[in-house]
Amino acid sequence: MSAVGLPRDSTRQAEGILYGAVGRQLNRWTGIYIVGFVVVHVINEATLRIQPRPDVLVALHALDVEVWARAALHSVEGLLYFAVGFHFLYGLKLIAMDLGARLDVRTTFWAIVALAAIPGVWQVVTIGVR
Amino acid sequence: MTNVPDIRVVRTDVLIAGCGGAGMRAAIEARARDAGVVLLAKGPVRANHTRMSGGRYNVVTGLNPDDSLDIFFDDTIVGGSGLNNQRLVRILVDEALDRAYDLESYGLVWERKTPTDYLVVGSGGGSRLRTLGSFDEGIGVSEVMLHECYRLGVSIREFQMLVDVLQDDDGDVVGGLVLDLRRGEWVVYEAASVVIATGGTSQLYETNSGPAINTGDGIGIAYRAGAELVDIEHMQFIPISFVYPRSIRGYTLTEPQHYGTRHNDVNGEPGKLLNIKGERFILKHDAKWAEAGTRDMLARAIMLEIIEGRGTPEGGVWLQPDPRVFEQFLHERPIYSKRILENYGEKAARFQEPLQVMPSALYTTGGIRIDENGRTTVPGLYAAGEAAGGVHGANRLGGNSMPDIQVFGRRAGLAAAADARERGAVSVPLQQARARTHALESALRAAEGVRPPHLKSQVQALMWNEVGLVRSAPGLTAALAKIRSLRAEVLPRLRVTRATRVLNREWMEAIELGNMLDVAEAMSVAALERTETRGAHYRTDFPTRDDARWLANLYVRREGEGSRVERRPLVTIAPHAALAAAQ
Amino acid sequence: MSERIRAEIYRHDPSTGDAPRYDRFDVDGEPEMRVLDVIRAVYEKEAGDLAFQYACRTGRCGTCGVKVNGRPVLACQERAKAEMRIEPLTPFPVLRDLVVDRGEVEERFRALALAPQRAAPHAGTREAVDPILAREIGRLGSCISCMICVSACPAVAERPFDGPAFMLELRRLDEHPADHGPRLEQAVEHGMLECFGCDICTQLCPIDLSPADAIRGFRRQVYFGSRDGKNGATRQAR
Numbered sequence A: 001m002s003a004v005g006l007p008r009d010s011t012r013q014a015e016g017i018l019y020g021a022v023g024r025q026l027n028r029w030t031g032i033y034i035v036g037f038v039v040v041h042v043i044n045e046a047t048l049r050i051q052p053r054p055d056v057l058v059a060l061h062a063l064d065v066e067v068w069a070r071a072a073l074h075s076v077e078g079l080l081y082f083a084v085g086f087h088f089l090y091g092l093k094l095i096a097m098d099l100g101a102r103l104d105v106r107t108t109f110w111a112i113v114a115l116a117a118i119p120g121v122w123q124v125v126t127i128g129v130r
Numbered sequence B: 001m002t003n004v005p006d007i008r009v010v011r012t013d014v015l016i017a018g019c020g021g022a023g024m025r026a027a028i029e030a031r032a033r034d035a036g037v038v039l040l041a042k043g044p045v046r047a048n049h050t051r052m053s054g055g056r057y058n059v060v061t062g063l064n065p066d067d068s069l070d071i072f073f074d075d076t077i078v079g080g081s082g083l084n085n086q087r088l089v090r091i092l093v094d095e096a097l098d099r100a101y102d103l104e105s106y107g108l109v110w111e112r113k114t115p116t117d118y119l120v121v122g123s124g125g126g127s128r129l130r131t132l133g134s135f136d137e138g139i140g141v142s143e144v145m146l147h148e149c150y151r152l153g154v155s156i157r158e159f160q161m162l163v164d165v166l167q168d169d170d171g172d173v174v175g176g177l178v179l180d181l182r183r184g185e186w187v188v189y190e191a192a193s194v195v196i197a198t199g200g201t202s203q204l205y206e207t208n209s210g211p212a213i214n215t216g217d218g219i220g221i222a223y224r225a226g227a228e229l230v231d232i233e234h235m236q237f238i239p240i241s242f243v244y245p246r247s248i249r250g251y252t253l254t255e256p257q258h259y260g261t262r263h264n265d266v267n268g269e270p271g272k273l274l275n276i277k278g279e280r281f282i283l284k285h286d287a288k289w290a291e292a293g294t295r296d297m298l299a300r301a302i303m304l305e306i307i308e309g310r311g312t313p314e315g316g317v318w319l320q321p322d323p324r325v326f327e328q329f330l331h332e333r334p335i336y337s338k339r340i341l342e343n344y345g346e347k348a349a350r351f352q353e354p355l356q357v358m359p360s361a362l363y364t365t366g367g368i369r370i371d372e373n374g375r376t377t378v379p380g381l382y383a384a385g386e387a388a389g390g391v392h393g394a395n396r397l398g399g400n401s402m403p404d405i406q407v408f409g410r411r412a413g414l415a416a417a418a419d420a421r422e423r424g425a426v427s428v429p430l431q432q433a434r435a436r437t438h439a440l441e442s443a444l445r446a447a448e449g450v451r452p453p454h455l456k457s458q459v460q461a462l463m464w465n466e467v468g469l470v471r472s473a474p475g476l477t478a479a480l481a482k483i484r485s486l487r488a489e490v491l492p493r494l495r496v497t498r499a500t501r502v503l504n505r506e507w508m509e510a511i512e513l514g515n516m517l518d519v520a521e522a523m524s525v526a527a528l529e530r531t532e533t534r535g536a537h538y539r540t541d542f543p544t545r546d547d548a549r550w551l552a553n554l555y556v557r558r559e560g561e562g563s564r565v566e567r568r569p570l571v572t573i574a575p576h577a578a579l580a581a582a583q
Numbered sequence C: 001m002s003e004r005i006r007a008e009i010y011r012h013d014p015s016t017g018d019a020p021r022y023d024r025f026d027v028d029g030e031p032e033m034r035v036l037d038v039i040r041a042v043y044e045k046e047a048g049d050l051a052f053q054y055a056c057r058t059g060r061c062g063t064c065g066v067k068v069n070g071r072p073v074l075a076c077q078e079r080a081k082a083e084m085r086i087e088p089l090t091p092f093p094v095l096r097d098l099v100v101d102r103g104e105v106e107e108r109f110r111a112l113a114l115a116p117q118r119a120a121p122h123a124g125t126r127e128a129v130d131p132i133l134a135r136e137i138g139r140l141g142s143c144i145s146c147m148i149c150v151s152a153c154p155a156v157a158e159r160p161f162d163g164p165a166f167m168l169e170l171r172r173l174d175e176h177p178a179d180h181g182p183r184l185e186q187a188v189e190h191g192m193l194e195c196f197g198c199d200i201c202t203q204l205c206p207i208d209l210s211p212a213d214a215i216r217g218f219r220r221q222v223y224f225g226s227r228d229g230k231n232g233a234t235r236q237a238r
């Protein structure tokens, strides 16, 4: 409409999404999600040769193979892609901003969510269709 | 309350009431001279008027070759309609620059065009460009002073309210009685010097531009202690301010000229004022200057329009800004654009739609009479800043308060520290304090009566209607009688909802009301006495300025339960040609 | 608009033994009404013993901060909601009802020694400062110390960190050409590196400042050093 931007109307601060809070929580939960995956996967790989196999390891193997690797639940795998994408991009954003990039909290938040969702959605959609 | 805690006694050299610009400057000076200093703030340290201000600072820097100390002096006197104490004005003019450098040394950064050339702009009533400013405005001014106080080790007491000064048998001040609002406890500060820097009394008016703490406490306290007040009939009103929402009603929108091309071009047009019928009513009052006229004329004209029923339903008139100056306005005053956006909407903020405006009480021009060193007429009692009177006469130039609080804050601090050293230890009459605390706790004990906020709104409406922008003998006489009867009948019958001692706002307001009513009395007495129109003091029954009789000051002093008002000749210094010509 | 506004207000007087409670008030709505208007209406009409704090009512004194529906805001600026819960600003100790004790905040300001630490006393003449830098220092100086950002900051809640507002003040001094205080070291000592970079402070600051950016300015100094041994890192970035 007009070229010159007005200052911000800051009379509705208690309404709407607190982007910084959501972004940070998502980064934390995606980080934990990735840790979860990596821990399960790495321990399973490392203990494959242990015999006789105690129940824990059997369960662990099942978890790794059934849930994560074989992607019986596509949404779980999709979520993993999302987690990696979000955590990676969000981390990059933090680093970029520390180095001097000036990015708007709101737009970058939605951009990162959108970008991170692409591989996961793609995965679910393609496998789901096949 | 049954269990009244006894009074705590604290000894210091200099007690300063008021943590705004004047109080902090006095504290800095006294502390730098090794005096023990206690600085009181009625609320949190940052709750003061100085912080709300634009921080515009009038000073002759030498950067504008067209300006000089004499011209600054003359502008101030002409702006004050001739009533200023010329000795004080001379000091203001002469010392403003050094005090501006002091602020710079505390960390304030004045806006500038080159690394060493300050940006010097114009300000209401100034005939030359001589106003400095910093981007952080009054916030910056008060913040750097606070950090300087911290550096020097000034002890600042938040939520401690000066209630009265204590005097010995000769009437000399020996300390202050203070209510610690946080605990509800009484503290007596034993101090040879007490400085009043509690700011103005804009809260006396229903619609005002100031902070809630400006209830004129210090002026009332000094008046009760026997000090003389000067020019107290003069209250400055800003012509245009917000009309709604309620919280911001009265907050200044400055002057109409900033909403038109006149802002930076003396031949340009100011923003236009219109009444509900769409008439440019200002032309009836001042066809030549119209909306670029003086603040007092504008405020009065708008008020008359509202009183006579040609205002908006919300109680204002319309200001039609010029969309062409929007971008510049936004650049220079982003905070105003933000506030207009938030309160009146985007179209108004872009100057595509008229704004509702109304006058508002801004500045207490008169106050406690002081000499060149901030001494009042009571030994041991000092005053500085908006609480003091004399510097601005009948009307203050925009940007003259900032140098005032620096120059006279410093002088008061200096004198208070020196005198305290000379006087040595003093001791307070604790019985006097106890009698006073007993009376002040009556609101806590009362089972029935009037709640303080109700009396407060009554006083504010009365002052706004009768002792405000439009005054007359019948109105003032009635107001004075009402004020006296409220003080005699209702003030002692105030009661609080619950007798808690911790941060009891009603109790604080009850004490404030004592001060408000005393100041209201002095204002009405003086306003009734001055049978002419001058500056913002407009009498419908005496609508012209009368220099033959009234180029003189009014002094008001408490006498018994009443007050005594005296007219005395101006305080002048050797006149110089320019001033004579200007008058 | 004669809509009713329902406010639940936190009540607590720590000087008595009573437990905190929430009192519910219904207030007549007015156009453009602010949270402070609601609080004042409650005080004037219903609860004369309500303790609350404000002074300027225009977003300048920074003393009216409260939490509205869990989020820290300035009461005088925030629009009233049809339903709202009003609480004192956390994590500060409550004096009574909505008023908090800012004594510790002031102690921190005092301890940070925020008057310029000069190599030589001010000369009593105009001090040289680049005009653009002067504006930037003034911009940082507009912080009203309302503690909204400190209240909202997750790093303050989880880690040893003084809070965004203090970093902003240190940054102002660091940018000030006459100041020679060890501002970067102070910032690190007071937890600057704990910041999550989440920009909650930026989003909630009522003065439209960004303490997070001030912190990033310091971080660049940590990574790259500063050009002139003092300030420079943020200036180059702007």
Ligand SMILES: Cc1cc2nc3c(=O)[nH]c(=O)nc-3n(C[C@H](O)[C@H](O)[C@H](O)COP(=O)(O)OP(=O)(O)OC[C@H]3O[C@@H](n4cnc5c(N)ncnc54)[C@H](O)[C@@H]3O)c2cc1C
Pocket (backbone or CB within 6 Å): B017, B018, B019, B020, B021, B022, B023, B040, B041, B042, B043, B045, B047, B048, B049, B050, B051, B052, B053, B054, B055, B056, B057, B138, B160, B161, B162, B163, B197, B198, B199, B200, B209, B210, B213, B214, B215, B217, B218, B252, B362, B363, B384, B385, B386, B387, B398, B399, B400, B401, B402, B403, B405
């Ligand atoms: C919107 C606005 C803009 C302005 N802009 C400008 C400008 O650009 N330039 C200019 O020159 N002037 C300006 N002014 C005027 C100027 O701000 C004031 O006149 C000035 O700040 C007064 O300073 P002070 O130190 O005397 O009092 P204040 O700053 O009002 O300080 C008063 C102090 O006294 C304390 N106090 C009050 N009562 C008691 C008590 N009983 N016990 C203890 N402490 C108490 C308060 O807590 C406070 O700390 C403006 C005013 C307004 C409203």
Ligand code: HEM
Pocket (backbone or CB within 6 Å): A024, A027, A028, A031, A032, A034, A035, A038, A087, A088, A090, A091, A092, A094, A095, C195, C196, C197
């Ligand atoms: C792909 C590259 C990665 C980048 C760029 C990255 C970046 C970051 C950054 C910058 C932070 C700090 C966030 C803050 O201070 O708030 C962080 C936190 C974290 N990261 Fe990563 N990370 C990456 C990969 C991973 C991986 C592979 C894991 C799991 C094994 C992981 C787990 C975590 C966890 C648990 C946190 C803590 C979150 C919190 O406390 O809020 N990250 N990451």
Ligand code: SF4
Pocket (backbone or CB within 6 Å): C142, C143, C144, C145, C146, C147, C148, C149, C150, C164, C165, C168, C204, C205, C206, C207, C208, C209, C211
């Ligand atoms: S940075 Fe903003 S939110 Fe934080 S204290 Fe300053 S003004 Fe308040």
Ligand code: SF4
Pocket (backbone or CB within 6 Å): A020, C149, C152, C153, C154, C155, C156, C163, C164, C194, C195, C196, C197, C198, C199, C200, C201, C202, C211, C212, C215
């Ligand atoms: S960006 Fe840093 S300082 Fe700001 S709220 Fe987040 S953690 Fe706190």
Ligand code: FES
Pocket (backbone or CB within 6 Å): C053, C054, C055, C056, C057, C058, C059, C060, C061, C062, C063, C064, C065, C074, C075, C076, C077
């Ligand atoms: S009352 Fe001053 S910031 Fe809200």
